[in-house]
Amino acid sequence: xxxxxxxxxxxxxxxxxxxxxxxxxxxxxxxxxxxxxxxxxxxxxxxxxxxxxxxxxxxxxxxxxxxxxxxxxxxxxxxxxxxxxxxxxxxxxxxxxxxxxxxxxxxxxxxxxxxxxxxxxxxxxxxxxxxxxxxxxxxxxxxxxxxxxxxxxxxxxxxxxxxxxxxxxxxxxxxxxxxxxxxxxxxxxxxxxxxxxxxxxxxxxxxxxxxxxxxxxxxxxxxxxxxxxxxxxxxxxxxxxxxxxxxxxxxxxxxxxxxxxxxxxxxxxxxxxxxxxxxxxxxxxxxxxxxxxxxxxxxxxxxxxxxxxxxx
Amino acid sequence: xxxxxxxxxxxxxxxxxxxxxxxxxxxxxxxxxxxxxxxxxxxxxxxxxxxxxxxxxxxxxxxxxxxxxxxxxxxxxxxxxxxxxxxxxxxxxxxxxxxxxxxxxxxxxxxxxxxxxxxxxxxxxxxxxxxxxxxxxxxxxxxxxxxxxxxxxxxxxxxxxxxxxxxxxxxxxxxxxxxxxxxxxxxxxxxxxxxxxxxxxxxxxxxxxxxxxxxxxxxxxxxxxxxxxxxxxxxxxxxxxxxxxxxxxxxxxxxxxxxxxxxxxxxxxxxxxx
Numbered sequence: 001x002x003x004x005x006x007x008x009x010x011x012x013x014x015x016x017x018x019x020x021x022x023x024x025x026x027x028x029x030x031x032x033x034x035x036x037x038x039x040x041x042x043x044x045x046x047x048x049x050x051x052x053x054x055x056x057x058x059x060x061x062x063x064x065x066x067x068x069x070x071x072x073x074x075x076x077x078x079x080x081x082x083x084x085x086x087x088x089x090x091x092x093x094x095x096x097x098x099x100x101x102x103x104x105x106x107x108x109x110x111x112x113x114x115x116x117x118x119x120x121x122x123x124x125x126x127x128x129x130x131x132x133x134x135x136x137x138x139x140x141x142x143x144x145x146x147x148x149x150x151x152x153x154x155x156x157x158x159x160x161x162x163x164x165x166x167x168x169x170x171x172x173x174x175x176x177x178x179x180x181x182x183x184x185x186x187x188x189x190x191x192x193x194x195x196x197x198x199x200x201x202x203x204x205x206x207x208x209x210x211x212x213x214x215x216x217x218x219x220x221x222x223x224x225x226x227x228x229x230x231x232x233x234x235x236x237x238x239x240x241x242x243x244x245x246x247x248x249x250x251x252x253x254x255x256x257x258x259x260x261x262x263x264x265x266x267x268x269x270x271x272x273x274x275x276x277x278x279x280x281x282x283x284x285x286x287x288x289x290x291x292x293x294x295x296x297x298x299x300x301x302x303x304x305x306x307x308x309x310x311x312x
Numbered sequence: 313x314x315x316x317x318x319x320x321x322x323x324x325x326x327x328x329x330x331x332x333x334x335x336x337x338x339x340x341x342x343x344x345x346x347x348x349x350x351x352x353x354x355x356x357x358x359x360x361x362x363x364x365x366x367x368x369x370x371x372x373x374x375x376x377x378x379x380x381x382x383x384x385x386x387x388x389x390x391x392x393x394x395x396x397x398x399x400x401x402x403x404x405x406x407x408x409x410x411x412x413x414x415x416x417x418x419x420x421x422x423x424x425x426x427x428x429x430x431x432x433x434x435x436x437x438x439x440x441x442x443x444x445x446x447x448x449x450x451x452x453x454x455x456x457x458x459x460x461x462x463x464x465x466x467x468x469x470x471x472x473x474x475x476x477x478x479x480x481x482x483x484x485x486x487x488x489x490x491x492x493x494x495x496x497x498x499x500x501x502x503x504x505x506x507x508x509x510x511x512x513x514x515x516x517x518x519x520x521x522x523x524x525x526x527x528x529x530x531x532x533x534x535x536x537x538x539x540x541x542x543x544x545x546x547x548x549x550x551x552x553x554x555x556x557x558x559x560x561x562x563x564x565x566x567x568x569x570x571x572x573x574x575x576x577x578x579x580x581x582x583x584x585x586x
Contacts, residue, residue, distance in 0.1 A: 027489065030407030031416075033400040034464060041431065041456050042423050048434035101331075108327045119332050121571040126335050128567040128574065130518045132535040133556035136542065137342045140549050148341060148358050180334055185578065192579040241427045244520045248539055262427055269433050270525050282430035289425055 053279035063276070070280035079256060079264060080281065084288075086171065087240060087260040091292075093175040094182070094239035095232055101179065102186025102231065103224075107216065109187065110194045124184040131181070135248035138177050139164070142249070164250050167257035174258055177245050182238065186231045193227030194220065229300040233293055240289050261285050339564075345553035346370070353549040369554035381530065382537040388448055389533055390516040393455030397463045397512055402505065405467025406493055417468060423461045428521045431457050436525060450526045451533065458519060459512040466511065466577055470504030471497065507577040510570050514563050534559040 053071070056064040074080050109120055126134065141147050142163035150160040163173040201219045210218075243262045246252065252259035252267070259267075265285060269278035341360075345353060349366045352359040373379055408416055431454060439450040474497060482492045498505075523536035532540065538555045567574060 027407035027411045030403040030489075030493065031411075031413075034404030034460065037396075037400050037456055037460055038419055038423075041435065041453060041460075042419065042426075044438075045431045045434040046426075048437075049430055052434070104327075105331045108324070108331055111324060113324060113328060117571070118568075119328065120575075121568045122335055123332050124571070124574070125339065125564055125567055128514055128518075128563055130520075130535055130556075130560040130563060132518075132520045132539050133560040134338070134342075136538065136552055136556045137338070137345065140345060140553070141341070146354055146356060146358075151356070151358050180338070184335075188575055188579050237425055243427075243429070247524075248520070262429060265427070265429050266521075269429065275433055275437070278433055279430075282427070282433065286426060286430065289427070293425065 049279045049282050052276055053283050055276045055279075057274075057276040057279075059273040059275065066276070070277045071284070073277060074280065074284060079259070080261075082256065083259050083261045083264040086258060087262075087288075090171055090175060090178075090242065090258075090260055091236060091239040093172070094178045094242070095235045097175065097179040098183040098186045098235055099228065099232055102183045103190050103228065105183060105187040106190035106194055107220070109191055124188065126181045127184045131244035132248050134181070135177070135245050138245075139249050142173060164258070165254060167254055170250060170254065170258045174246055174249065177249070178239065178242060181245070182235065186235060189231040189234070190224055190227050193224040197223050225303060226300070229296065229303075233296045236292050236296060237289060240292065261288070342553055342557055345549055346557050347554075348550055350548060350550060366550050369550040370558070372551055373555045373558055378537070382532050382534050385448060385451075385527075385531055386517060386533040386535075389451045389455055390513055392448075392452040393459045393516045394509060394512045396452070397456060397459035398505070398509060401460050401463030401508070402467050402498075402501075403493065405464045406471045406497060406501075408464070409468050409471035417465070420461045420465050423457065424465075428457065428519075432522065432525050439526070445526070446528050446531065448531055451522060451531065454522045454526065455516045455519060458515050462512050462515060463508040466508040467501070467504055470501045470507075474500045503573070503576075506570075507573045510566060510573050511577045514566060514574075517563060518560075 052063075054065060054067060056066045056069070105123070109116065109123075141149050142165070144150060144160060144162050144165060147163070149163065153160060161169055161173075164170045197220065202215060205215050205219060240260075241262055242260065243266070246258055246260060246263055247266070250258045252263040256264075261281065262285070265278055265281045268274050268281060344360055344362075346369055347365045347367065348359065348362045349364060352362045352364075352366075407413075435450070435454055439445050439453075444450050478500070479492050479496050482496045483489075487495070518535065519533075520535040520539065523533045524539070527533060527536050538552075538559050541552055541555055
C-alpha cells in the first residue's frame with residue numbers, strides 16, 4: 001500500500017519545498033493514484049464513447065466521421081424504439097414491486113423476533129448470489145413442462161403459464177426474478193430509515209388508540225419518505241441497466257420481446273460489431289438514465305415541499 | 313397472555329414466513345436440482361427429495377480440469393481487482409474525506425450510474441490495441457470499474473466518521489500526513505476496510521457482463537463458464553445446478569458470516585457493481 005502513494009507524497013513535498021519556504025502539505029498525493037485509475041477506466045472510456053458516436057466504425061474498416069448520422073438512425077430503428085418501450089415497462093415494474101414488498105419486509109424486520117439475524121441473512125441472499133447462477137435455476141423453474149412453477153400453479157388450481165417462453169408474459173416473468181432478487185436492498189434502505197425514527201409519536205398514537213395500520217400510514221410512511229425515494233432512485237438506475245438476468249434467461253427473446261436497451265446495445269456492439277452506432281446508443285442510454293434520476297429528484301423535492309406546506 | 317397478543321404473534325410469524333420463504337425455497341430447490349439424477353429432474357410431478365442422490369453431479373464438476381482453470385481465473389481477477397482497488401481507493405477515500413472534496417464524489421456517482429457495457433466498447437478496443445486480449449489483465453483492469461468506486465465510496469463514509477482528535481495529536485507530535493494516515497487513521501478504520509473488501513470481492517466475483525466479452529476459452533471466470541455450460545448440456549439440469557451452486561456458494565457463505573458488514577456497507581453507500 002505504501003510505495004506509490006509514498007513516492008507521490010515525497011515528490012510533491014519536494015516540489016512544494018522548492019517553490020516556497022512553507023506550504024501546508026495537501027492530501028492530493030492520497031488521491032492521485034485513484035485519480036489516474038478513474039481517468040483511465042472511467043473518464044477515458046466516456047470521452048472515447050462520445051467521440052466514437054460521431055464515427056462510422058465497423059471492426060476491420062477505417063473510421064469515417066459521420067456527424068450526427070448515428071443519432072439520426074436511432075428514431076428510425078424499430079428495434080431500438082421497441083427496446084426503449086421494453087426498458088420502460090421493465091423498469092416501472094421493477095421499481096414499484098420491490099418498493100412495496102421491501103417496505104413491508106422492513107416493517108416486519110423492524111420488530112424483534114427470535115432468529116431475526118439468521119432470517120435476515122437468508123432474506124438478503126438473493127441479491128448477493130451470483131446473478132448468472134440464479135438465472136440458470138430460474139430458467140429451469142420457468143420450464144413449461146418440467147418447471148416447478150407450473151407445478152405450484154397447478155396445485156392452487158391455476159392454469160400453466162409459458163413464462164419467459166411467450167412474448168406477452170416474458171417481461172412480467174423477468175420482473176418476478178428482478179423483484180425476488182432486489183426487494184432485499186429496498187428492505188435494508190427502508191429498515192435503516194425506520195430504525196432512526198423517534199419513538200414519541202408512536203407512544204402518543206398508542207395512547208390515542210391508533211391501529212397498527214394507522215400508525216404506519218400516518219407516522220411511519222411520511223417519515224420514511226426520503227428513504228423510499230433513495231431506494232426508488234437506486235432501483236430505477238439498476239433496473240434500467242439490468243443485464244445479467246435478462247441475458248442469461250432469455251437473451252432478449254422470444255424474438256425480441258424482452259430486448260431492453262442494454263441488451264440491444266450488447267448485440268449492436270459485440271454481435272454486429274457496429275461500434276459507432278453502439279456508442280451512440282450508449283450515450284443516449286446514459287442520458288435516459290440521468291433523465292430518470294433527475295425526474296425522481298424533482299419529484300422528491302416537490303413531495304418535501306408539499307409536506308412542509310401541510311404543516312400548520 | 314391476552315388473545316390479541318397471541319393473534320399479533322401469529323400474524324408476525326405469518327408475515328415473516330411470507331417474506332423469507334421465496335428466498336429459502338429457491339435455494340432449497342437449487343440444492344434439490346443439483347443432487348438429482350436426470351430421471352428425477354425430468355419427473356412430473358417434481359421430486360423434492362430423491363431416493364438416490366446424484367453426488368456425481370458435484371464430483372464431475374469439481375474434478376474436471378477446466379473447472380480448476382476457471383476457478384483460478386476467478387480468484388485472480390477478483391483478487392487482483394480488489395487488491396488494486398484497496399491500494400488506490402483507501403488513500404483516496406481518506407484524502408477526499410479530509411479535503412471535504414464532496415464534489416469529486418460525483419465522479420463515483422456517475423460511475424455508479426453508467427451501464428457497464430459502455431465501458432466495454434472503448435476498453436475492448438484499447439486492450440485489442442495493446443495486445444492484452446487472451447490474458448487475464450483486461451478483466452482485472454475492467455473490474456476496477458466496479459471495485460474502485462465501491463472502495464472509495466465506503467472509505468469516504470468511514471473516514472468522515474473517525475475522530476480527528478487523535479490525528480491532530482499525532483500531527484502536533486511531528487508525524488507526516490502519510491504517517492498519520494498509516495498509523496492513526498488506518499487502524500481506526502479497520503471495520504470500514506473489511507466492509508469495502510467484502511463488497512468489492514462479492515461484486516467482482518459475481519460480474520458476468522465483462523467476462524462474456526473479454527474472456528477467451530482459457531480466460532473465462534466461473535460465471536461465464538457456468539453460462540457456457542448451457543449450450544453443451546441443454547437438458548442436463550443436475551450438473552448445471554451443481555455448477556451454479558458451486559459458483560455462488562462462496563458468496564452465500566460470505567453473506568451469512570459477514571452479514572453485519574454487508575448490511576452496513578450496502579445501507580451506507582447503497583452501491584452495487586455493474
